[in-house]
Amino acid sequence: MATILVVEDARELAQVIARELEVAGYRVLRAGEGQGALGLLERERPDLVLLDWMLPGMSGLDVLRELRRSTATPVLMLTARGEEADRVIGLELGADDYLPKPFGMRELVARVRALLRREEQLRQMLTTDRLAAADPVAYGPLRLDPERHEATLAGEALDLSPNEFALLGLLLRNPGRAFSRAYLLDTVWGKDFFGGDRSVDNAVFRLRKKLGSLGEAIEAVWGIGYRMRPWPTGGHDG
Numbered sequence: 001m002a003t004i005l006v007v008e009d010a011r012e013l014a015q016v017i018a019r020e021l022e023v024a025g026y027r028v029l030r031a032g033e034g035q036g037a038l039g040l041l042e043r044e045r046p047d048l049v050l051l052d053w054m055l056p057g058m059s060g061l062d063v064l065r066e067l068r069r070s071t072a073t074p075v076l077m078l079t080a081r082g083e084e085a086d087r088v089i090g091l092e093l094g095a096d097d098y099l100p101k102p103f104g105m106r107e108l109v110a111r112v113r114a115l116l117r118r119e120e121q122l123r124q125m126l127t128t129d130r131l132a133a134a135d136p137v138a139y140g141p142l143r144l145d146p147e148r149h150e151a152t153l154a155g156e157a158l159d160l161s162p163n164e165f166a167l168l169g170l171l172l173r174n175p176g177r178a179f180s181r182a183y184l185l186d187t188v189w190g191k192d193f194f195g196g197d198r199s200v201d202n203a204v205f206r207l208r209k210k211l212g213s214l215g216e217a218i219e220a221v222w223g224i225g226y227r228m229r230p231w232p233t234g235g236h237d238g
Contacts, residue, residue, distance in 0.1 A: 001025065001026065001027050002026050002027070002047040002048065002116055003026070003027045003028075003029065003044060003045075003046040003047050003048075004021055004026050004027070004028050004029070004046055004047065004048050004049070004050060004112065005028075005029045005030075005037065005040055005041060005044070005048070005049045005050070006018055006021070006028060006029065006050045007030075007031045007032075007034070007037040007049060007050065007051045007055065007060070007063065008030075008032070008050070008052045009032045009033060009052060009054075009055050009056055010052075011032070014030055014032070016105065017050065017105070017108065018030055020105040020108065020109060021109065021112065024109050024112075024113075026112070029044055029046060032055075032056075033055055033056055033057055034055050034057060034058030034059070034060070034063040034066075035057070035058060037049075037051075038063065038066055038067070041067060041071070041073070042070075045071075045073075046073065047073070047074075047116060047119065048073065048074045048075075048112060048115055048119070049067070049073055049074070049075045049076070050076050050078055050108075050112075051063060051064060051075050051076070051077055051078065051095075052077075052078045052079065053077060053078070053079030053080070053090070054079065054080065060077065060079070061089065061090065061093060064077075064090070064093050064094055064095060065093060065094075067094070068093065068094035072182030072183075072185055072186060074096045074097075074115045074118075074119055075094065075095045075096050075097075076095070076096065076097045076098070076099060076111060076112065076115060077090045077095045077097070077098045077099065078099055078101060078103070079098070079099075079100060079101060080100065080101040092223075096115055096118075097111055097114075097115060099111060122183065122186070134146050134147060135173070137169060137172045137173050138172075139172045139175070139217075139228070139231055140214070140231055141153055141154040141155075141214070142172070142211070142214060144165070144168065144169050144172060146165075146169060149162075149165060151165060151168070153211065153212070153214065158210055158211075159210070160207075160210065161203075161206075163188055163189060163203055164203055164206060164207055164210075166187075166188045167184065167188045167200075167203050167204070167207065168207055170184070170187060170188065171218060171226065171227070171228035172228055174227075174228070175227075175228045175229065175230040175231060176227060176228070176229070176230045177227055177228075178221040178224050178225060178226070178227040179224075179225050179226055179227065180224050180225045181200045181201075181225045181226075184200045184225060184226070185200060188200075188203075200225065204218055204220075204226055216229075217229045
């Protein structure tokens with residue numbers, strides 16, 4: 001049973017949403033303001049958050065900012081603000097979907113199901129990527145052997161932390177594939193890690209330095225995350 005955190009200060013609306021979600025088979029938690037929502041998020045680790053934009057005190061956007069510093073939990077924004085600029089702000093801050101008020105409960109439940117289905121597909125991808133992590137991989141002069149936890153560049157050993165090693169291995173096994181920071185956090189650091197996107201950026205910065213000129217092959221993908229540029233010969237050795 002998936003757990004959904006409803007953050008909505010309008011009590012009657014929150015009650016209706018909770019009832020409809022419970023009928024649909026979900027466990028529902030409720031918070032009427034931002035600090036309480038963040039506390040529940042850390043204690044209960046819900047599978048999805050329904051987040052109202054206009055909250056008393058701490059706004060929904062502030063809650064979203066704080067939430068995205070520590071977790072990739074899917075967020076569906078609920079708001080009466082219908083301007084395109086407002087929607088863009090929410091999405092750029094890390095919201096996964098946006099539902100303007102007033103909305104129908106059938107549409108709300110359908111969007112919840114779609115987000116949770118997408119999250120499950122991501123989990124399946126995570127499992128596949130983790131299972132492949134035991135295979136040796138090569139990229140030009142760079143070699144990684146996960147079972148022996150050895151990384152060499154042109155025959156010289158590289159001193160990589162466990163997370164740097166796992167991150168580099170994931171990128172090397174998937175040249176050209178763009179990974180979001182959230183996906184990298186879940187795959188490399190684990191879903192229970194509360195450290196935020198900067199952990200990924202810092203690890204990439206360190207990797208680039210350790211790889212020297214080859215570090216330029218780790219490319220930033222604007223608005224998404226990172227990818228490994230395909231090897232110039234059309235693939236990676238190995």
